[in-house]
Amino acid sequence: MDITLRHTRRADGVMDAVRDLAPVVLGLAPFAMLIGVTAVRSGVGAGTGVLSSALLYGGSGQLTAITLMGGGAGAGAVLAAVTLVNARFLLYAAALEPHFRGQPRWFRWAAAHFVVDPTYAMVTRRGALGDLDDPARFRRYWLTAGGVLAVAWVAMTALGGLLAPVLSASSALDVAAPAMFLAMLVPQLRARPAVVGAGTAGVTAALASPLPSGLGLLCGIAAGVVAATVTPLTRTRTTDPSRRAS
Amino acid sequence: MILLVTAAATYGLRVVLITLVPAHRLPAVMRRGLSHLAPAALAALVVTALVGSRGATALVVLGPMHLALAVAALVAWRFRNPALPVLAAVAVMTVLEVLS
Numbered sequence: 001m002d003i004t005l006r007h008t009r010r011a012d013g014v015m016d017a018v019r020d021l022a023p024v025v026l027g028l029a030p031f032a033m034l035i036g037v038t039a040v041r042s043g044v045g046a047g048t049g050v051l052s053s054a055l056l057y058g059g060s061g062q063l064t065a066i067t068l069m070g071g072g073a074g075a076g077a078v079l080a081a082v083t084l085v086n087a088r089f090l091l092y093a094a095a096l097e098p099h100f101r102g103q104p105r106w107f108r109w110a111a112a113h114f115v116v117d118p119t120y121a122m123v124t125r126r127g128a129l130g131d132l133d134d135p136a137r138f139r140r141y142w143l144t145a146g147g148v149l150a151v152a153w154v155a156m157t158a159l160g161g162l163l164a165p166v167l168s169a170s171s172a173l174d175v176a177a178p179a180m181f182l183a184m185l186v187p188q189l190r191a192r193p194a195v196v197g198a199g200t201a202g203v204t205a206a207l208a209s210p211l212p213s214g215l216g217l218l219c220g221i222a223a224g225v226v227a228a229t230v231t232p233l234t235r236t237r238t239t240d241p242s243r244r245a246s
Numbered sequence: 247m248i249l250l251v252t253a254a255a256t257y258g259l260r261v262v263l264i265t266l267v268p269a270h271r272l273p274a275v276m277r278r279g280l281s282h283l284a285p286a287a288l289a290a291l292v293v294t295a296l297v298g299s300r301g302a303t304a305l306v307v308l309g310p311m312h313l314a315l316a317v318a319a320l321v322a323w324r325f326r327n328p329a330l331p332v333l334a335a336v337a338v339m340t341v342l343e344v345l346s
Contacts, residue, residue: 023329030336048249055253060291065252075248082252088287089259095280097269112261117291124284172339175311178295179318179335185288186322186331197282198289205290206302217294224286225279 013140020126021145024118025152027183028059030176032153035062036160037167042070046161053157057150058116059177060217061086087218091225092120099123099138107139114146121184197228314338 032053039049044066052062061082068078092115100108122145123132132138160167189195201224208216263269269277296311297304317338318331325331 023327026329027332030332052249052253055249056256058256061252061256065249069248075251078248079252079255083255083259086256086259089256090263091280091283091287093260094263094269094272094276095283097264100264101268101270108265109261112264113257115260115264117287121284121288171310172336172343174295175314175318175335175339176332178292178311178315179332180328181288181291181295182315182318182335183322183328183331185285185292186319187326188285188288193282194285198285201286201290202293203302203305205293206297206305209294209297209304210301217290220290220293221283221287224289225282228282228286229275229279 013137014144016126016131017122017141017144018148020122021148024122024180025149027176027180028118028149028153029156030173031059031180032156033160033163034173034176035059035066036157036162037164037173038063038070039066039157040161040164042066044069046158046164049161050154050158053154054150056082056086057113057153058086058089081212084212084215084218088117088221089115091221092117096120096123099127099132099135099142102135103139107143111139111142111146114142114150116146116149117181118149118184119146121188125184125187193228193231196231197224200224200227310339310342313342 035053036046036049039052040046048069049062049066052065056062056065064085065078065082068081073081093112096115100112103111119142123138123142126132126141132141185198189198201220203220204223205216205220208219210216211219263272269280292315293305296315314335318335321334322328322331
């Protein structure tokens with residue numbers, strides 16, 4: 001293969017990831033800072049907050065862990081709550097598995113750590129365009145997106161921890177994470193199954209929200225997936241061409 | 247130590263269906279459902295953050311975050327840039343806090 005072409009293709013995966021990631025990092029920065037702030041204010045310390053960003057690498061799970069640890073909860077309670085909150089990663093991993101199939105063993109074991117809401121949403125959007133079918137291209141895209149996001153996430157958590165004493169007790173940071181997820185959701189609401197799935201997931205998550213931590217979220221996701229899965233069948237029946245012709 | 251154990255469990259969730267029990271071995275109906283996962287997961291995440299543990303009534307009892315997220319949704323629909331809705335939502339929340 002021509003060297004220039006090979007270089008261009010390599011740069012493609014990396015640059016696409018950087019392009020997709022830049023607005024995501026900007027949007028997630030307040031959420032990462034909120035984790036640093038929460039770690040300091042809950043008494044577990046900025047160091048634990050930063051460590052949680054590197055090890056857990058998932059905002060809602062980190063907030064759950066930090067809040068519970070700050071409140072003096074036992075190890076079992078923290079483990080159970082965070083596992084429930086992060087159980088959605090199991091589903092993300094299952095959905096992303098076709099991209100990991102045929103990849104080197106080191107990649108499948110190491111890069112799985114980057115499975116998190118934003119990287120999953122980014123790959124879903126790119127994957128729908130058939131952009132990441134080439135394994136090498138997916139590998140470059142995933143390592144760049146996951147790696148850069150991880151570094152930025154840890155850095156912003158540290159910044160939040162450092163600024164915690166001077167930041168006011170504003171709730172403005174609280175809205176950053178849901179707004180980010182909303183920004184990722186809206187472009188996906190093109191087809192009817194997606195709209196039905198999202199609506200069902202939202203309503204179910206709200207109804208189930210009083211359940212212990214994480215369960216409401218999981219119920220919402222499960223109900224949304226089921227609703228979206230059965231929706232195309234319903235639609236196929238109503239738009240049967242033979243019926244329309246008659 | 248708690249953090250290390252929790253991180254190991256989270257890593258297990260991430261890796262098990264990629265390396266140990268590859269998802270293509272799952273039943274077909276489950277694999278079909280996975281293609282609809284993204285919108286359902288994102289919507290559930292938004293609503294969970296919005297209502298907390300207050301139940302469905304928190305969806306209709308409007309507060310500053312409802313307005314901020316409504317503006318964020320409009321911006322997301324209009325501009326398709328992931329950063330702008332976040333900035334808009336934070337700006338709305340800040341303005342509402344200053345005004346109140």
